[in-house]
Amino acid sequence: MWTGIVFALAAGLMWGLVFVAPLMLGDYPPLMLTVGRYLAFGLIALPLGLLDRSRLSELRGLDWLQALKLSLIGNFVYYLCLSAAIQMAGGPLPTVIIGTLPVVIAIIANLRSQQATPWRKLAPSLVLIAAGIACVNQSELDALIQSQDGDLHRYMLGALLAVAAVACWTWYPIRNADWLLAHPQASPRVWATAQGLMTLPVALLGVAVLYGAQALHLPWLPAGFELPLGPRPLDYFALMLAVGLFSSWLGTLCWNEASQRLPTSLVGQLIVFESLAALAYAFILRGQMPPGLTLLGIGFLLAGVVWALRKAK
Numbered sequence: 001m002w003t004g005i006v007f008a009l010a011a012g013l014m015w016g017l018v019f020v021a022p023l024m025l026g027d028y029p030p031l032m033l034t035v036g037r038y039l040a041f042g043l044i045a046l047p048l049g050l051l052d053r054s055r056l057s058e059l060r061g062l063d064w065l066q067a068l069k070l071s072l073i074g075n076f077v078y079y080l081c082l083s084a085a086i087q088m089a090g091g092p093l094p095t096v097i098i099g100t101l102p103v104v105i106a107i108i109a110n111l112r113s114q115q116a117t118p119w120r121k122l123a124p125s126l127v128l129i130a131a132g133i134a135c136v137n138q139s140e141l142d143a144l145i146q147s148q149d150g151d152l153h154r155y156m157l158g159a160l161l162a163v164a165a166v167a168c169w170t171w172y173p174i175r176n177a178d179w180l181l182a183h184p185q186a187s188p189r190v191w192a193t194a195q196g197l198m199t200l201p202v203a204l205l206g207v208a209v210l211y212g213a214q215a216l217h218l219p220w221l222p223a224g225f226e227l228p229l230g231p232r233p234l235d236y237f238a239l240m241l242a243v244g245l246f247s248s249w250l251g252t253l254c255w256n257e258a259s260q261r262l263p264t265s266l267v268g269q270l271i272v273f274e275s276l277a278a279l280a281y282a283f284i285l286r287g288q289m290p291p292g293l294t295l296l297g298i299g300f301l302l303a304g305v306v307w308a309l310r311k312a313k
Helices: 002-015 017-024 030-051 061-089 092-098 101-112 119-146 152-182 188-215 233-261 264-286 292-312
Strands: none
Touching (some): 002 017, 002 233, 002 264, 017 061, 017 233, 030 061, 030 188, 030 233, 061 152, 061 188, 092 152, 092 264, 101 152, 119 292, 152 233, 188 233, 233 264, 264 292
């Protein structure tokens, strides 16, 4: 169990990087960030796939279809929604909305379990998580109101996109854990590589969409945006490579290792490491300490997850 928790922590620390990439590349549209990340992931998976080709050949057609579904929803659509949410609402609020995942996944896993936990035991977690979101949301709204260039409509749209990202990432770890638990002989490394390989065609399709949007003058790219690498090619290339390697392939590998060692109801709640790392990175990037209300919200978030963890044991 402790080995699984360490792997989940490592995955969370690496996944937290994806929350600051949209802030560091604020002049890049969300689709550009998503395509870049998963194009890098897919290209990194190619040589790894050659090394593991004998193990990959053991996967059946249905396994590859599942890898495609996981890559499309849990990677591509998730990060498209998340990066757009962060650019619209800033880093902290989408991060804390994503922080509801531990409890959301616990609820879904409880509904699917034959040995369900009584709902009265989950209620305190839900209340604490809701209080945490309310605190961080109020803190960010106060900052938005005080800002001369704040846009409340844009902020609310960002929050809705973060909720869509939660839906994608509620589905992903449950389905991913189901497959791994149903295939205990499977290598977590090979399964991470398989998902990377299936992400590549989706990313290439995204590249085609970007060029099509530019040719048709669709408002998906800023005016005068230069493809394929945009206005800061070195920054974009380096950050997408780092996120593709650490947050996508290595993060997925660590998460698969955790998923094979821990029950779904427990491993799902350890996604809180991702949210806490992302909050820390966002405030480091801002160069400031979190406001008191945000710290209180983080405290509520942690308390809710700790409560849920105690009840999941």
